[in-house]
Amino acid sequence: xxxxxxxxxxxxxxxxxxxxxxxxxxxxxxxxxxxxxxxxxxxxxxxxxxxxxxxxxxxxxxxxxxxxxxxxxxxxxxxxxxxxxxxxxxxxxxxxxxxxxxxxxxxxxxxxxxxxxxxxxxxxxxxxxxxxxxxxxxxxxxxxxxxxxxxxxxxxxxxxxxxxxxxxxxxxxxxxxxxxxxxxxxxxxxxxxxxxxxxxxxxxxxxxxxxxxxxxxxxxxxxxxxxxxxxxxxxxxxxxxxxxxxxxxxxxxxxxxxxxxxx
Amino acid sequence: xxxxxxxxxxxxxxxxxxxxxxxxxxxxxxxxxxxxxxxxxxxxxxxxxxxxxxxxxxxxxxxxxxxxxxxxxxxxxxxxxxxxxxxxxxxxxxxxxxxxxxxxxxxxxxxxxxxxxxxxxxxxxxxxxxxxxxxxxxxxxxxxxxxxxxxxxxxxxxxxxxxxxxxxxxxxxxxxxxxxxxxxxxxxxxxxxxxxxxxxxxxxxxxxxxxxxxxxxxxxxxxxxxxxxxxxxxxxxxxxxxxxxxxxxxxxxxxxxxxxxxxxxxxxxxxxxxxxxxxxxxxxxxxxxxxxxxxxxxxxxxxxxxxxxxxxxxxxxxxxxxxxxxxxxxxxxxxxxxxxxxxxxxxxxxxxxxxxxxxxxxxxxxxxxxxxxxxxxxxxxxxxxxxxxxxxxxxxxxxxxx
Numbered sequence: 141x142x143x144x145x146x147x148x149x150x151x152x153x154x155x156x157x158x159x160x161x162x163x164x165x166x167x168x169x170x171x172x173x174x175x176x177x178x179x180x181x182x183x184x185x186x187x188x189x190x191x192x193x194x195x196x197x198x199x200x201x202x203x204x205x206x207x208x209x210x211x212x213x214x215x216x217x218x219x220x221x222x223x224x225x226x227x228x229x230x231x232x233x234x235x236x237x238x239x240x241x242x243x244x245x246x247x248x249x250x251x252x253x254x255x256x257x258x259x260x261x262x263x264x265x266x267x268x269x270x271x272x273x274x275x276x277x278x279x280x281x282x283x284x285x286x287x288x289x290x291x292x293x294x295x296x297x298x299x300x301x302x303x304x305x306x307x308x309x310x311x312x313x314x315x316x317x318x319x320x321x322x323x324x325x326x327x328x329x330x331x332x333x334x335x336x337x338x339x340x341x342x343x344x345x346x347x348x349x350x351x352x353x354x355x356x357x358x359x360x361x362x363x364x365x366x367x368x369x370x371x372x373x374x375x376x377x378x379x380x381x382x383x384x385x386x387x388x389x390x391x392x393x394x395x396x397x398x399x400x401x402x403x
Numbered sequence: 404x405x406x407x408x409x410x411x412x413x414x415x416x417x418x419x420x421x422x423x424x425x426x427x428x429x430x431x432x433x434x435x436x437x438x439x440x441x442x443x444x445x446x447x448x449x450x451x452x453x454x455x456x457x458x459x460x461x462x463x464x465x466x467x468x469x470x471x472x473x474x475x476x477x478x479x480x481x482x483x484x485x486x487x488x489x490x491x492x493x494x495x496x497x498x499x500x501x502x503x504x505x506x507x508x509x510x511x512x513x514x515x516x517x518x519x520x521x522x523x524x525x526x527x528x529x530x531x532x533x534x535x536x537x538x539x540x541x542x543x544x545x546x547x548x549x550x551x552x553x554x555x556x557x558x559x560x561x562x563x564x565x566x567x568x569x570x571x572x573x574x575x576x577x578x579x580x581x582x583x584x585x586x587x588x589x590x591x592x593x594x595x596x597x598x599x600x601x602x603x604x605x606x607x608x609x610x611x612x613x614x615x616x617x618x619x620x621x622x623x624x625x626x627x628x629x630x631x632x633x634x635x636x637x638x639x640x641x642x643x644x645x646x647x648x649x650x651x652x653x654x655x656x657x658x659x660x661x662x663x664x665x666x667x668x669x670x671x672x673x674x675x676x677x678x679x680x681x682x683x684x685x686x687x688x689x690x691x692x693x694x695x696x697x698x699x700x701x702x703x704x705x706x707x708x709x710x711x712x713x714x715x716x717x718x719x720x721x722x723x724x725x726x727x728x729x730x731x732x733x734x735x736x737x738x739x740x741x742x743x744x745x746x747x748x749x750x751x752x753x754x755x756x757x758x759x760x761x762x763x764x765x766x767x768x769x770x771x772x773x774x775x776x777x778x779x780x781x782x783x784x785x786x787x788x789x790x791x792x793x794x795x796x797x798x799x800x801x802x803x804x805x
Contacts, residue, residue: 193704194703194704196579198586198691199430201586209573212704217702243426244705245704247689247703248699272426274416275424275426297433320591
C-alpha cells in the first residue's frame with residue numbers, strides 16, 4: 141500500500157488529521173535544507189512537500205519566491221532535489237514525500253526519465269501548479285507507471301462541473317487552495333471554505349488537504365476540523381529570509397512542533 | 404488544402420501542433436475557459452467587429468498606409484520595398500489594435516478592472532489609453548529596471564490614469580512584470596481582465612491577439628492589390644512575443660508563393676548568449692501559460708533575455724511562431740543590436756521615418772537581403788512602431804548627449 145494511503149489511515153485510527161509541511165529543496169543551500177528536511181517528521185510533520193525551485197514561480201507569494209531564488213543562487217537543480225529525497229529515504233521509509241513546483245523543470249528533465257528517477261528516489265506524489273487536468277496527461281501516464289500520484293488542486297473558483305474534471309485522474313489526496321491568490325498572502329476564511337469542502341466530499345473519498353494563507357495554530361485548528369490535512373509553507377520558509385541556517389532550522393522545528401499539536 | 408491547415412490553427416484547446424495550450428494555476432482555469440467562450444462568441448458576432456472597425460478607423464486612424472519606400476529601395480538597389488506604416492497609429496505602435504479588441508471583450512464580459520504587463524511601456528501606454536477611453540481603472544505591471552529606463556512612458560501611463568506598479572521580483576524586467584500580473588489576476592479573478600500584450604499566454608490569447616492584429620495583414624493584402632495587382636513576394640517583421648509579425652503573416656499563410664521572415668533580436672549575437680532569440684537559441688518549454696520556445700538553462704530555469712530594444716527583450720515567443728518555425732512555413736532569422744542601430748539610421752536618413760528600435764530589426768534584415776534581389780521582387784516590411792521613445796537609447800549608443 142502507498143505511503144500516502146498508509147499515513148491517512150494511521151491518522152484516522154488515531155483520530156488525528158495530517159500536518160503537511162512545505163519547504164523548498166536546497167533553500168538556502170543543500171546541506172541546511174537536507175538537515176531541516178530530515179528533522180521534520182520527528183517534529184510533527186506527517187507529510188512533506190518539497191518545493192522544486194523555479195525561476196518564475198507565478199503562483200507563489202514573496203516568501204516562496206525568495207526561497208526559490210536563494211536555492212537557485214546556491215546551485216539547486218532537479219538532480220539535487222532528487223538526491224535530497226534519496227538521502228532522506230535512507231533514514232525514513234514512512235513519511236510521504238510530495239514534490240511541488242512548476243512544469244518547466246520537469247519537462248526540461250524529460251518527463252519519462254523524471255518519473256522513473258523520482259520513483260527510485262522514493263517520491264510519492266507530484267503537485268505541478270501550472271499543469272491543469274487538460275494538459276497533464278503526458279505526465280500522468282509516466283507517473284502512473286511509476287506509482288506516483290498526481291495530486292490535483294481545487295480552488296474557490298471550482299464549481300461542480302469543473303470538480304468532476306479535476307477528480308478524473310486525481311490521486312493521493314486533493315489539495316484545496318483556500319484563497320484566490322498566491323501563497324502566503326491573504327488569510328483563509330473557514331466559513332467560506334466549509335461548503336466547498338462539503339461539496340468535494342460528496343464526489344470523492346480521497347482525503348482533502350487545505351493550504352494557502354494558513355499561518356497560526358488557530359488557523360490550523362480550524363482548518364483541521366473541516367478537512368483531513370492542513371498545509372503550511374510560507375510561514376516556515378520565510379525564517380530563512382533574515383536568520384542564519386542553524387537559527388532558522390530550530391525556529392522552523394519549533395513552529396512545526398506547535399502546529400502539529402493543533403491538527 | 405494548405406489554406407485550411409493554417410486557418411484552422413489552433414485546435415479547440417489552443418494547440419498549434421505541440422505548442423500553445425493552457426498552462427495556468429487551477430484558480431485561473433475557470434476564468435480562462437470563460438474568456439475562451441466569450442471570445443468565441445464575440446468573434447462570430449458582427450456587431451462586435453462593427454464596433455472594433457469603427458474605433459479602428461476613427462480612433463486609431465486605420466487603415467495605416469502601405470508606402471512604397473522608393474529612395475530606400477533604390478539605395479539598396481534590389482527589391483522593391485514597401486513599408487506597412489503601423490507606426491502612424493494612435494499611440495505610435497501596433498499595440499493599440501490588440502488593446503482595443505481586448506477592452507471591447509472585457510466590457511462585453513462585464514469586467515470592471517484591467518491589468519497588463521509592459522516592457523518598454525508601449526503596451527502599457529496603449530492599455531492605459533483604451534482604459535481612459537472606456538473609463539476603466541487599470542494597473543500596469545512594469546519591471547523596476549524598465550520603469551527606470553522608460554520614464555517618459557511611465558509618466559504617459561500615469562497621465563492617462565493608470566496605476567503603474569514597479570516590479571522588483573526576479574530580474575525586474577518584462578517576464579517578472581508578467582509573473583506579477585498573473586499573481587494579481589489570481590487574486591482578483593472576479594472583476595479583473597488581463598490584457599496580454601502579445602500572441603503569448605494561455606489559450607485563447609495567442610489566437611485572439613493574432614486575430615486582432617491581423618488587421619495589419621488584411622489591409623496589406625488589399626493595399627498591395629491596389630499598388631501592384633498581386634500579393635507581395637516577401638514579408639519581414641520583427642519578433643519579441645511576435646504579435647506584429649503574426650498580424651502581418653497570418654492572412655498570407657495560405658499564399659504559398661509568399662516568403663516570410665521573422666526577425667528575432669540577436670543582441671550581442673546569438674553565440675554570445677546575450678540575446679532574445681528564443682527560436683535560434685532556445686528550446687521548447689512551458690512558461691506564462693503556454694508551451695513554446697524559451698531561453699532556458701539545462702535545468703529548465705528561464706534565462707534573462709537581452710536586446711537593445713526593450714520591446715523584444717523577452718525570453719519566449721508566441722506559440723504559433725514556434726509551430727511555424729518547426730513546420731518551416733516561416734523562416735526565422737536574427738539581427739544584432741549593432742545592425743538594428745544601422746537599420747534605425749538608414750530608414751531615418753533615407754525616408755525621413757524614425758522607426759522604433761524593435762522595427763529597426765526588420766528594416767536591418769530587409770536591407771541585408773534586398774540588394775541580392777531583383778526589382779521584380781516585392782517586399783513588405785512591417786513598421787510596427789515609431790522611434791520617438793528610443794531617441795535616448797540611440798543617443799547613448801551613438802555617444803551623444805541630449
